Amino acid sequence: MPRALHVFGYCLRLYRRTWKGTFVISVVNPLLFLLGVGVGIGHLVSHGHPATLGGVSYTDFFAPGLLAASAMQTAFVEAGGRVTVSASPSGAYRTATTTPLDPEDILLGHMLFVAFRVLTSTAAFIAVMELFGTISGWWVVAVWPAAVLSGLAFAVPLAAWTVTLRTYPQVNSFFRFLFMPMYMFSGTFFALGELPHFVRLLVSVLPLTQAVELCRGLSLGHPSAGGVAAHGSYLALLLLGGALVARVTYRRRLHA
């Protein structure tokens, strides 16, 4: 752990140069989305079929879904192409490999930084949600860790894969053909009950669907214990499994 902290320190040093921009994005993005989609579209939705959302306002329904999705998006930015570039022959990982650091230290150090990014960006997002009053009372204390878990459950398996890539375009294809569809269909914007049974089964195994369900249940203040346990352990397993695979792929790539 102490050795990994130096990698985390390096990431923070780099981040010092860009943090203002990312912070603005973390606040302004949810603000625009909650105003435009939540309030704007919500106005239309609520006048139509309020029952499909279980009687809650569209903003309250939509906001935690978007929180989960944005946690994963932050994870994608920090653990996607950035890992591939770092692992390239002239990348930042290569600098660290010639020191006493082992590949596992480099992995842990980078993931600590991803955790830091997800923690801070979801905190900003949740602050905006509080501004709109979309989180039910003290449930915010549970929503935040759930959002962080969602981001990391996505980041770590992603890094396990992107560290093996030699070229960057594959990461972009992943974003276009897998990440975006998942973003649109994981129940961020609509209730899964609206989907045909078969599609619903397919969509329910996506990590984002699990994350959205977890965050939404907690945010609306009436989660089922079973649901939290199921979604939470799904994401925790994804994180753990990803970490086990990443330890192997990091070592294979950096100590070839």
Added chain:
Amino acid sequence: MDDNRPLVEARGLAKTYPARNGTPPFRAVDGIDFEFGRGEAFGFLGPNGAGKSSTMRMLAAISPVTDGTLRVLGMDPASQGPEIRSRIGVVPQDDCLDRELTVRENIYVYGRYFGLPKAVIRERLERLLQFAQLEDKADAQVEMLSGGMRRRLTIARSLINEPEILLLDEPTTGLDPQARHVLWDRLYRLKADGVTLIITTHYMDEAEQLCDRLAVMDGGRIVAEGSPRELIESHVTREVLELRFAPDGHAAVAERLRDAGIGERIDVLPDRVLVYAADGEAALASAHGLSLEPITALVRRSSLEDVFLKLTGRSLID
């Protein structure tokens, strides 16, 4: 550690990269033996793909040994990688500098990876900047530095842990002649300070200038070993006569020179004929005696390039 034992010792050292995406497994290093002691400057000379970089990566404990044994500072890289890496310095072929950070920050971050206290890094930093002649650039972003400066920074950075062995992979590739000489000067100083240097290069002048002892590598094997002088004396004649004729005429000329018994050995290159002889001027006179009229004729001392050509039948730089 016992000072009589070699600093680095390899026996039957081999590296095979596994098959990947349809490419068959590749044996980059094919069973090599070598050893060197404290304060030596040892070089691996060979063309691209000879297995030099793979050997360096194994020495740096960042690439597992496939076969054979390797001891670095008396330790096994497989089980004591971090301990070995904490006592050596590495100058990789790619500089691996962070271009967004300043010169100072690059060294600082690297020092932290070694677990060095901040005060120790700060104290060493000033000396290293001076050594690398980068005091004026200390707070400049690496992006702004020339290739030679970047290379000097990479060397300065590799010294932050005061390494006992410094591994330099192709240290002057891509640098202009002036930058190369500045860099060589810095490396002489390190050598004078007792740092053991291990260098890979495909430049014979670099090998001759910097290395006490050389291993000539080709196709993953060591084909010859010795000091630059020994290698030249035992493999080629003292002088070489280079003759250049009209294109396509070289093979026929070589034939006539051989028939006349001129030179101890004759090699035909695409653009010239090399005549190996103890006395180059005498060989040139004999060639003129055959009424051969080369466009240019040059007598020079034999070099490592000639050694390599004789040992492998190929030039170092294709």
